[in-house]
Amino acid sequence: MRLKDKVALVTGASSGIGKGIAIRFAAEGARVIINYRPNSPHDKAAAQALASSLADRAIAVAADVSQRIEVEQMMDAALAAFGRLDIAVCNAGICPEQPFLETTDDHWNQVLGVNLYGAFVVSQLAARQMVRQGEGGKIIFTSSVHEDIPYPRYTAYCASKGGLRLMMRNIALELAPHKINVNNIAPGAIATPMNQTVLDDPEEMEKALREIPWGRFGQPEEIAAVATFLASDDASYVTGSTYFVDGGLTHQVSAY
Numbered sequence: 311m312r313l314k315d316k317v318a319l320v321t322g323a324s325s326g327i328g329k330g331i332a333i334r335f336a337a338e339g340a341r342v343i344i345n346y347r348p349n350s351p352h353d354k355a356a357a358q359a360l361a362s363s364l365a366d367r368a369i370a371v372a373a374d375v376s377q378r379i380e381v382e383q384m385m386d387a388a389l390a391a392f393g394r395l396d397i398a399v400c401n402a403g404i405c406p407e408q409p410f411l412e413t414t415d416d417h418w419n420q421v422l423g424v425n426l427y428g429a430f431v432v433s434q435l436a437a438r439q440m441v442r443q444g445e446g447g448k449i450i451f452t453s454s455v456h457e458d459i460p461y462p463r464y465t466a467y468c469a470s471k472g473g474l475r476l477m478m479r480n481i482a483l484e485l486a487p488h489k490i491n492v493n494n495i496a497p498g499a500i501a502t503p504m505n506q507t508v509l510d511d512p513e514e515m516e517k518a519l520r521e522i523p524w525g526r527f528g529q530p531e532e533i534a535a536v537a538t539f540l541a542s543d544d545a546s547y548v549t550g551s552t553y554f555v556d557g558g559l560t561h562q563v564s565a566y
């Protein structure tokens with residue numbers, strides 16, 4: 311049990327990577343706040359089913375991470391339920407496609423609002439609580455291999471993940487005196503609903519697999535394993551780092 315009695319918030323935990331992290335954290339002894347986006351009945355049902363499967367170790371809380379007021383209310387609910395916060399995983403994200411020449415302000419604002427501003431707000435409110443507690447803490451962002459490598463037709467997404475790359479490093483320096491470790495996990499291609507159209511299309515799959523030295527997509531559990539390390543005392547001297555979990559994709563990617 312590497313996270314015994316820790317309290318962890320995981321945003322976007324109704325599916326995919328966030329769900330995998332929430333399940334693993336609970337198995338490691340943490341109490342978990344499972345965040346989901348409020349406007350999706352599907353996400354609500356999934357988050358509530360996950361929370362009830364974890365019994366008194368978890369609560370499901372709706373909040374659109376791009377809305378500060380909703381994130382504040384989620385923090386209040388977390389503290390009311392569990393009394394403290396030790397770990398925040400800023401994982402909620404969206405990845406819609408739009409070629410640069412057609413990128414609208416709405417698209418840009420939506421992607422940056424969830425992926426970058428949302429991560430900023432969640433990490434800021436989490437860090438303020440950790441500073442109040444005075445016992446350190448762990449903040450983990452789910453960025454992407456696209457914090458580093460370009461991805462044509464996904465300019466807003468890449469801007470958001472590239473922003474996370476340097477935001478994380480900055481926050482890591484500012485929070486070091488408070489003994490709050492701040493790191494990124496940069497997944498490659500992971501088998502989640504975000505990639506469903508590729509997973510369902512044999513031709514697209516073949517193209518994608520050509521870019522992955524490991525020869526397969528990753529699983530949410532493989533991201534959760536690294537998140538568990540970063541959330542645990544084993545990572546006490548790790549801060550300001552990005553952990554690529556990508557089966558070697560970053561070193562092989564040729565063209566999309």
Ligand code: NAD
Pocket residue numbers: 321322323324325326327328345346347348353373374375376401402403404405424452453454455496497498499500501502503504505
């Ligand atoms: P997913 O679609 O399964 O999960 C995304 C989660 O974010 C969902 O639970 C969704 O409800 C939540 N979400 C979306 N908008 C939200 C909002 N406004 N407020 C709160 N929650 C919101 O996809 P995933 O693959 O699990 O993605 C998780 C993270 O991993 C994202 O940040 C994504 O960019 C990143 N990522 C995924 C991959 C991949 O290949 N799947 C690769 C690199 C990075």
